[in-house]
Amino acid sequence: MKRGDINQYLDIHKMPSHIAIIMDGNGRWAQERGLPRVSGHKAGVNALKEIIIACSDLNIKVLSLYAFSTENWKRPKEEVNALMNLLVSSLKKEIDKLNENNIKIRVIGEKEGLPEKVQKEVIKAEERTKNNTGLILNIALNYGGRKEIIHSVKEVCKKVINNELTLDDIDENIFSQMLYTNGLPDPDLIIRPSGELRLSNFLLWQSAYSEFWFTPVYWPDFKKEHLIQAIIDYQKRNRRFGSIQTGVGE
Incomplete structure (x- = not known):
């Protein structure tokens, strides 16, 4: 597919509402080029800019990004500090453009x-962006799916103790309201670059019926073309949610 005409392959009636991405492969991208790992993270930010604008242009409602997990604190202190500094500088630099969009x-x-x-x-x-009505850029920072579930359990328990809920009130909807993602639809499509084939503790509850798309491409090399390929593949799938219905999204 040529870069200029890739959008024509999409069915606008079958677009995912929520796309989640595990941004993986920055370190390996840098190491294969003889560069420090932080150079891979910086290159990953450039890839991210393109994907954010692409999702906005495609009218995707939510883009969730796995930016820093609770397990990432185990990395070398120098890398963690560099990641935090990069996050701060990127937000400062890009906030005006994000707001304008x-x-x-x-x-x-x-x-x-x-x-x-x-x-x-x-x-x-x-x-700054709370009143914006376009793409919701949902960034997971110091995030762990298991910890999120434990957080939700504790919140439910508090409400039961305070007589705000009874045991019979508790269902999937109530539980979901206690998650960090309260108010957001579950991800329709989860994308993981870098060749790894796992969730890595990302959106464990919310991904129950998500479609997955994996690619060996490292995140710094991930382009709009890859995003489109993932969406096209998603649109070909028959999402039944446990039933025998046919048709994507039914």
């Missing part, structure tokens, strides 16, 4: 565990 920023995860400078920048970005 009517993009709403939302951050999920244990935000209180992030460095203070990151927390401040995140709060500013969310406040």
